[in-house]
Amino acid sequence: xxxxxxxxxxxxxxxxxxxxxxxxxxxxxxxxxxxxxxxxxxxxxxxxxxxxxxxxxxxxxxxxxxxxxxxxxxxxxxxxxxxxxxxxxxxxxxxxxxxxxxxxxxxxxxxxxxxxxxxxxxxxxxxxxxxxxxxxxxxxxxxxxxxxxxxxxxxxxxxxx
Numbered sequence: 402x403x404x405x406x407x408x409x410x411x412x413x414x415x416x417x418x419x420x421x422x423x424x425x426x427x428x429x430x431x432x433x434x435x436x437x438x439x440x441x442x443x444x445x446x447x448x449x450x451x452x453x454x455x456x457x458x459x460x461x462x463x464x465x466x467x468x469x470x471x472x473x474x475x476x477x478x479x480x481x482x483x484x485x486x487x488x489x490x491x492x493x494x495x496x497x498x499x500x501x502x503x504x505x506x507x508x509x510x511x512x513x514x515x516x517x518x519x520x521x522x523x524x525x526x527x528x529x530x531x532x533x534x535x536x537x538x539x540x541x542x543x544x545x546x547x548x549x550x551x552x553x554x555x556x557x558x559x560x561x562x
Contacts, residue, residue, distance in 0.1 A: 469547075
């Protein structure tokens, strides 16, 4: 029986769709909210779905932002599952897997001759540093814009009810 997920983008998306850690974080965020908000919305005639959508979810937006940040970082640093599930679809590879491929292709550990090994190692160092910079720069540019949500999501647990 074949699910048809090899060399398919869904093979990477489906396993990452749920995470027990993030479910626990969201549960705790909702439990930290004061019950008085839901009670006053009930008195105003709001139903359970309206209370969830209009009151509760906007109050835990910082927690959603923190989870989004964690998911982005997990996917950004991920290469192992993609290497397994996308072996032939190089156009679907994430940047980290492409960078790993560059480093593996330029591995000089097999060179054993003294001067040749030193010269090969000297030439590979700039490539290794460039790969590290390419992998780091996007995170450095995005994080300052998300940082305010990250800090707000962390401090949300300090709400006293």
